[in-house]
Amino acid sequence: MITLYHCEGARSFRPLWMLEEMRLPYELKMLPFPPRVFAKEYLAINPLGTIPFMIDDDTKMSESSGICHYLGTRHGPSDLIVAMNDPAYGAFLNWMYFSDATLTFPQTLVLRYTRLEPEERRNPQVATDYAKWFLGRLRAVEAATTRSETLCAGRFTAADIVIGYALRLADTLGLSKDFGPNVAAYFARLQQRDGYQRALAAERAAAKEQGISRSA
Numbered sequence: 001m002i003t004l005y006h007c008e009g010a011r012s013f014r015p016l017w018m019l020e021e022m023r024l025p026y027e028l029k030m031l032p033f034p035p036r037v038f039a040k041e042y043l044a045i046n047p048l049g050t051i052p053f054m055i056d057d058d059t060k061m062s063e064s065s066g067i068c069h070y071l072g073t074r075h076g077p078s079d080l081i082v083a084m085n086d087p088a089y090g091a092f093l094n095w096m097y098f099s100d101a102t103l104t105f106p107q108t109l110v111l112r113y114t115r116l117e118p119e120e121r122r123n124p125q126v127a128t129d130y131a132k133w134f135l136g137r138l139r140a141v142e143a144a145t146t147r148s149e150t151l152c153a154g155r156f157t158a159a160d161i162v163i164g165y166a167l168r169l170a171d172t173l174g175l176s177k178d179f180g181p182n183v184a185a186y187f188a189r190l191q192q193r194d195g196y197q198r199a200l201a202a203e204r205a206a207a208k209e210q211g212i213s214r215s216a
């Protein structure tokens with residue numbers, strides 16, 4: 001059985017959404033955010049204290065987009081993965097890496113300096129600068145969705161899951177009002193997917209059942 005450690009609304013939503021799209025069985029363990037402060041016992045499982053963390057027999061992983069790739073291949077075959085012999089393979093991998101290294105990174109600074117730091121350490125200038133940086137990087141998604149419903153390969157793939165999560169986080173951070181028209185329409189389409197809705201319902205139900213209140 002796959003075990004996924006998750007905080008509501010956090011990056012672990014990527015593998016949760018992937019699990020739901022693939023309809024794989026899993027156990028969802030909810031944690032308060034940030035776990036390194038509010039669930040110190042979690043450090044024995046993941047010394048980084050970050051989420052996600054996924055355990056699948058002897059496999060242990062901490063990278064949200066990497067876990068999606070792993071699930072689609074190890075537990076595939078799945079149409080959510082673009083094969084090496086597909087012309088869109090390079091584009092697919094690029095979106096998979098872009099999702100966290102390029103897109104979520106500036107968002108993390110916005111989150112930190114608007115919500116996570118104690119009041120006296122918050123920094124509107126850092127938050128504004130990195131919000132602009134994030135929106136600038138989003139131009140790649142705006143361009144890719146000009147003529148296409150999805151990012152690559154002419155179908156919904158794990159690339160849409162990992163990028164789609166960054167759009168959900170942007171929405172939480174109040175940045176979705178600055179989405180371009182294609183990104184706004186693309187995000188609306190993603191949210192309508194059954195898999196997305198099932199993942200949202202799963203995190204809410206698990207949080208309630210396990211008595212964990214909403215994280216940032």
Ligand SMILES: N[C@@H](CCC(=O)N[C@@H](CS)C(=O)NCC(=O)O)C(=O)O
Binds near residue numbers: 011
């Ligand atoms: N590159 C990792 C980043 C993981 C990460 O930093 N997760 C955040 C939540 S979205 C976290 O755990 N923050 C709390 C902390 O750093 O203590 C990934 O893609 O999953």
